[in-house]
Amino acid sequence: MTINSAPSNDLTVLPVRNAKQLSLFIKLPRVLYSHFPNYIPPLDFEEVSLLHPKKSAFFRYGTAQYFLAYKGDKVVGRISAQIDPNALREWKEPIGLFGALDAIDDAEVVKQLINAASNWLKKQGMQKIRGPYTLNANSEAGTMVKGQSEPPMIAMPWHPEYLEKHIAAAGLSKAMDLVSYQMIMGEEARKAHKIPSGLKVGSDRLGNITTRKLNMKEISRDGEILRQLYNDAWDNTWGFVPLTPTEMSVLIRDLKSMLKPENYVLVEQNKMPVAVALVIPNIYDISAGIAPTPSLFGWGKLAYRAMRHRFKSARVILLGISHSIRDTAMGALMPSLVIDELFNRGEALPYTMIELGWILEDNMGMRNLIERITPEPCKVHRIYEAELDYKH
Incomplete structure (x- = not known):
């Protein structure tokens, strides 16, 4: 052409x-x-x-x-x-x-x-x-x-x-x-998201599986774990470009003031990272009424709202499942465990809606999982x- x-x-x-x-x-x-x-x-x-x-x-x-x-x-x-x-x-x-x-x-x-x-x-x-x-x-x-x-x-x-x-x-x-996709947080969505009975992180068949939050004192280390798992998970998919250490450090720099430990979901199997997700608060929730170029007073408002975590929505921007388990039964279950963990953190994370995206249109495994909770995409780019x- x-x-x-x-x-x-x-x-x-x-x-x-x-x-x-x-x-x-x-x-x-x-x-x-x-x-x-x-x-x-x-x-x-x-x-x-x-x-x-x-x-x-x-x-x-x-x-x-x-x-x-x-x-x-x-x-x-x-x-x-x-x-x-x-x-x-x-x-x-x-x-x-x-x-x-x-x-x-x-x-x-x-x-x-x-x-x-x-x-x-x-x-x-x-x-x-x-x-x-x-x-x-x-x-x-x-x-x-x-x-x-x-x-x-x-x-x-x-x-x-x-x-x-x-x-x-x-x-x-x-x-x-x-x-x-928009995942409305609440009991109705929780009921729509079902993981097989008898599977509970840290016990029985999942006894060697643990989850943890972001360590704010070791945020650079946790960022590097996220980067490596993300790159491992999406390697060889359409349009993939590895996330560089520089990009991760800039992402942490820009988001650190808005993040809580609960915004980071790390799943480990036998103490080895196998899945990770990063949920970032939606800055539009705290910028209402503030000019695109904030005044000194506007910056103060932003800082106060961010410190009090006055966010109503958020977005999952990075989600990765390690290649080491991707084609196993555990790998198939892992996205469900990550979403379940987000529901478990509902009290600490005040979001009424979490946007899941973006997802490649041909990633039907992930889309089928999400569409059990929310059947139609809210946005297409x-x-x-x-x-x-x-x-x-």
Whole structure:
């Protein structure tokens, strides 16, 4: 598939070259989408952590170019093009990435943004484009194609309904859908989630199985256990890129103030880690009424709400089952044990809803387990790709 055409006379796409343009690039979605009642802008420090070259973990190993689209002097869209060397090694294909794609409801704007990213990737020797990823596969992923009216969730991008059709019209095809589910915490969900009778962690047939919480004094060590188990669990699955130590350290840095010991579920068999899950509180729950760029008073509110853990919802962002037990009866049971443990921690974790996602659409084992509790995905995010018009 060739992605190439001349831009319209009144439309210009230019690379981001200075600090002022970078600031505009980072804040642009709130300008473009402010008139949508279901759009709630993230806090600026979250976006800076994702996108600013001096803050994002991605730039410690990857390269990227940002672009802005202009109609006259009005900025109408943005996109990033990036090379992730970890993805190139894992996928063993010259696949470049795009991300941070946001635009007005104009097919030509989206097309020319994708053209700009594609042309930059071709100059880097890439033969295929895939995304959106902001900025890599272990961060925000996909274009939202379902769930625009659902409550916002941490690290889950929001896009208007028109964006998917404009991406398709620009020549990109669906590569994979990423699905998410809302698990309403309570007795009804607990009854829907049943593990076989007679199976209780630490006794009888599960006598060698134990669970533990996050050790706040050894948070870096527990983060490394999480990273290694996650990488082991998802190796060789579609689109997988190993989580790096740097990415894990940045994740811990950004989340430490919001985490409680109960947000981390580690399952051990004979004292060896075999399964892990990390539940992160939804920062949108405590940012209500606070501007995207908080005042000093706003920062105080955020800190107070975080300290008091005034969250109502959360998201499971990392869940992994060790390869050593994956194809065993114990491995099949492990996701159920992790979910059961989350229910057991209901008093310590004040969440009325936990979002499970994202999950690859073809991971039917995990989806079938979750759909016993909640039958339909609440959100769908789509990854696209296309062959580039590549010439040596």
